[in-house]
Amino acid sequence: MMRFLLLFSRQGKLRLQKWFTPIPEREKKKIVRDMTTMVLARKPRSCNFLHWKDLKIVYKRYASLYFCCGLDAEENELIALEMLHRYVELLDKYFGNVCELDIIFNFEKAYFILDEFLLGGEIQETSKQVVSRAIEASDMLQEVRCCPVGTDLRSVFPSS
């Protein structure tokens, strides 16, 4: 089972965090700190796996962002690497050539995508199509039910 997934920048700024097991806030902060220092200290082209306490840490750098996850000791590191990659593909498909700024400004969308892909630290859906269909459908739901800010105003002040 995946315990957590972190996205952080080269400067160590956290961009996304997902904890699949409930962990106290202080502990979370400590883990984030450890992960960023540990992963950022790695030289380029060194291997993507680390051991940390009783967890396996798998990380990969995509452009300026590090994707880093913590796994139970008996998990398969390579499949985790593929999971990270699949998540990046999903983001890429959704945002269209995703960059760090997309994730910063639409961080809730990044979470929604993740929630369709993983659940409780396990893979929920392996098919890219199914995931993006689910995301599109929920987004549609959001558009229909909620009025964008601009339209609201015009209906309130029809005279102006």
Place this chain on the structure above:
Amino acid sequence: MALKIVKGSIDRMFDKNLQDLVRGIRNHKEDEAKYISTCIDEIKQELKQDNIAVKANAVCKLTYLQMLGYDVSWAAFNIVEVMSSSKFTYKRIGYLAASQCFHESTDVIMLTTNQIRKDLSSPNQYDTGVALTGLSCFVTPDLARDLANDIMTLMSHTKPYIRKKAVLIMYKVFLKYPESLRPAFPRLKEKLEDPDPGVQSAAVNVICELARRNPKNYLSLAPLFFKLMTSSTNNWVLIKIIKLFGALTPLEPRLGKKLIEPLTNLIHSTSAMSLLYECVNTVIAVLISLSSGMPNHSASIQVSLRSIQHYLGLLAMSKILKTHPKSVQSHKDLILQCLDDKDESIRLRALDLLYGMVSKKNLMEIVKKLMLHVDKAEGTTYRDELLTKIIDICSQSNYQYITNFEWYISILVELTRLEGTRHGHLIASQMLDVAIRVKAIRAFAVAQMATLLDNAHLLTGNTQRNGICEVLYAAAWICGEFSEHLEDPLSTLEAMLRPKVATLPGHIQAVYVQNAAKLFATVLRGQEGAPADRTVAQETSQLLIDRLPLFVQSANLEVQERASCILQLVKYIQKLQQKDVEVAEEVTALFAGELNPVAPKAQKKVPVPEGLDLDAWINEPPSESESEDEGRKPKGKAVFAKEESKHTKPRYTEVDEKELAKRREVRKAEQANNPFYIKASPSSQKVYQDGVGVEHIPVVQIDLSVPLKVPGMPMSDQYVKLEEERRQKDKADKKKKDKKKRREKGEKGRRRKGDSGPESEEDITPAHMVDITTEEMPENALPSDDDEKDPNDPHKKSSKHKKKKQKKEKEEKEKKKKKKHHHHHHHSDGAGDESVQNGNVEEEEPLPVSNQSSSIYSMCDIQGNLQDGSQVVVSVIFENKCDSFIKAMEFNVLDSLNSKLQRPEGAGPHDGLTVPFQLPPGISNEARFVFSVQSIVMPQKLKGTLTFIVKTDDSSTHEKLDFKLHFTCTSYLITTPCYSDAYAKLLESGDLKGSSLKLEGVSQPFHHLLARICFHHHFSVVERIGSCASMYSRSIQGHHVCLLVKTADQTVSIDAKCDEPGLLGNVLDEIKLTFSQC
């Protein structure tokens, strides 16, 4: 009311949304905290409003701030409010915030139960989905208990989207509320066969997780999973299932046997590294659980390991190493290469592996490589790691692998040149251990230590900066204790009394002082024989009298006490000397007695003399008030038992003389001859030692920034060379002897060839007779069982010899067998399926040997090249089986119209290719040759010759070997997986021509039969139903070959289809041949 809405909307227009907040934070890099605190104030205002849109916006911003590390727990209630909004947009934000911010101790969670239940039963599947996702993050035992039933119902929801989420979240529910497992399990099991692949994989995930926690309960599901494994094409699911089997096999070994085959098939067919890795891991687990060892399979694992990323490959290898050390040893070079890797974690893994791989033969080589790395290594941690590994490797199992201790000592001395290492005491203890236990080495060790002492300034360059000066402790002690081996004790004595010694840590100084006295005794004895030279002895006394006061002033009590004691002694001796009294003998008597190592278990073996009750009080029990004394006794005993195994501490550091005396009395009868049982551990802490007079003594500091090579120190490299020469010579001697023997025997039998195949472990004789582990045991020691376990126990020697003999006999038998085998192939000239040893070997055809004296054994492996449809790669392994050197090998093949050996540009069509290596006796190596093939429809035999020069000591002869290369049609096939739907399409297309084959009297089980076809003929199973299976393979030129294999009462019928009938016919013939041979 309307006004309120208007007001809310206007507010909203001016509110910051999430994007504004992010932008704002990015613009206020300098005063981020201040900016955020104003934002939080704004958010607090927004949360107070009734407008849910405003609230949702505020909660969304809070979620972002939470990620940045700000505390937002105060807004928990607002989050619940947003969660309960009826609009999906807000609900989504609310649940997201909850999943990020809530944890088990968030008290508002109690309020959410009903809301979540409502959402779970919402007609909108996305409402339900969002609720499930959120719940998975913050489910508490209470929530789990209250909602378990609702979620269970959702597992049978009509929409697969909900079903898979519900199945996955059940795992979390089980964890929080285990009682729910029993009622939910049947439904969960049902989901393993759900029509939707997503739900199915979710169920597999959950059951695998459950099974990993408690495998025993899930054994009954094994058949179901086995079916899934063979039918599933989804790698994500396969990995989970295979992992599950890895957990199950230790409980049910029969399962393991069943698994090996499909797993090896997967290993060979899959292109996904992650799946491959999982298979390999599980196969290893299976092999461990079977423990009977299946060499064939571990060989095939190795092949796949090579391709896996280094780090994981090394991890897996270390697992194999535990059970099948032999199979890993062949990858020594690869592992040594990993030491060059940039990544430190890879290097450390490789080091771990090396530890298990050394043998007598390769120890020197490996250590030499490691020493090179020590020189290159950056960063002290890695270097220290290397150092400890070198020592670990050398000293493991009682120096089992060291054949030349001079070499080892010089390695240790070389290691002392490392700057800034923490492991000085480790090196020191090794030096002591070796010097004490290997008597033959003492003279050499003493000479080395003397040079070390003489050059002590190199080690202590920047005073006390490191632990390497610990080495001097060992050096001084060895020089003192074994001073009879010293060539020039006087100069060593002088070196030990240099003023600079006073800067060393106290415990080392103490050893210096004590051993100076020993050296003094040696010097006196040396001089006494020549009465003319009386002055030298007197000068030595004077030297001590001059230098010792420095130590008498030491702040360290130990040093002070010893120094003043010895100083008085020397003064007394000086007086006697002036009266011309012979004192040497009496002074030597002070240090007389041989020091013997004590076996670690010696203490336990001391029999309790009759009539002695160890539990009885010797004196009257002390009163309560004397509790301190009471406390000391057991403690003393503990130290006693623990420390005795170490030979590192000299008896002279004994502090607690009194207690020792007391104890000694008790045991005097048994061990009067072992007075050095108890050794106080040398305190490694540095002692404050600004002695009064120290500053006034002028110290000439020679500051050498570059550590010089200590003059006269032999380099360990030389030993490597010497050792090689020695072994060579030993072997030559042995050969001579052998020859003699043979001649004596007469030339009756056939001359044995390949006499000394690979140099076996037993052939290496140690350089000098060393007596390791002549550890002393109490005279009337009790025999005990644990003794037998010690592999190096000298008492076991006899049985060991026996074993050796048996082994040799066995080897010989095997050799003969091989020879037979050899000929068998020569005659039959067929595909050598029996001797296939590793998965990739297509065909193993020993080259026929032309005459008896020749001595090359080779086998080859023919494989198609997927990238190029007209290329075939033949790898040939050459093994030198004679005892002479073979060089200048040339490989040549007579080209046919169809197949040509690819030669370098400019070479003529009949020129041979030089094999790019030479072969020392007993060595094998692999060379690859590329052939271009035009048509792959027909099998082919190519004739070739191998010429080479056999070089013996005095002459060299040119020899020639003829051989045939057999290119079967199956060697053009490449295992390619095919999915059943693609397979069906292929068959429907009608492009394929059919043919069939019937085999009778095949008695093996169907799955064996399939495995055989897969293995030998490169097919993969597409589908198997009962006693019928469809198989697929592809040629290097893209021909599809499909087989339908059916079996009934020992008759196997194979219907085959292929777009190239010629190829098909030949492949079928080869399959027939395979089965006719078994």
